[in-house]
Amino acid sequence: MRFAAAAYDGTNDVKVHAEPTADGYRVVAEGQAVAFIEFGSGILQPPYPADAAVSHPRGVYGQGKGSNLNGWVYVGEQGSSGVQMYDRHGSPKEGVYRTKGNPPAAAMYHAVRAMRDAAPEIAREVFGK
Numbered sequence: 001m002r003f004a005a006a007a008y009d010g011t012n013d014v015k016v017h018a019e020p021t022a023d024g025y026r027v028v029a030e031g032q033a034v035a036f037i038e039f040g041s042g043i044l045q046p047p048y049p050a051d052a053a054v055s056h057p058r059g060v061y062g063q064g065k066g067s068n069l070n071g072w073v074y075v076g077e078q079g080s081s082g083v084q085m086y087d088r089h090g091s092p093k094e095g096v097y098r099t100k101g102n103p104p105a106a107a108m109y110h111a112v113r114a115m116r117d118a119a120p121e122i123a124r125e126v127f128g129k
Contacts, residue, residue, distance in 0.1 A: 007081060008036065008037050009082040013031035015029070016029045029107070036102060037102065038104065038106065038107060040102055041102050042100070043100065043101030043102055043103055071100035073085060073099075074099060079102075081099070083097055083098045084097060
């Protein structure tokens with residue numbers, strides 16, 4: 001649900017499914033946008049929930065590009081908040097949008113936390129007390 005509802009400028013091509021393993025199941029997220037949606041891209045705030053000390057501030061791509069107050073232009077789909085770009089004559093540039101970045105959805109992070117938090121209650125239901 002978090003991947004599907006994520007604020008993302010561009011094509012949200014994420015598909016999530018479960019695969020059986022020897023010990024249970026593995027949740028798999030696939031698509032070119034997975035990392036951009038999970039961790040955010042080009043936005044300084046809010047931080048990813050599990051951020052620790054990092055070598056450069058989140059959202060600046062290590063080159064300061066995310067700190068540009070005007071954002072930057074990309075080619076693709078408009079997404080949830082991409083702003084249509086126009087040429088100097090006022091005609092829309094097909095498939096060209098401006099963005100100020102995408103906040104992290106932290107879908108996998110929150111899924112792991114929810115499963116971890118539910119485990120003790122599930123064990124009590126199965127084994128009693």
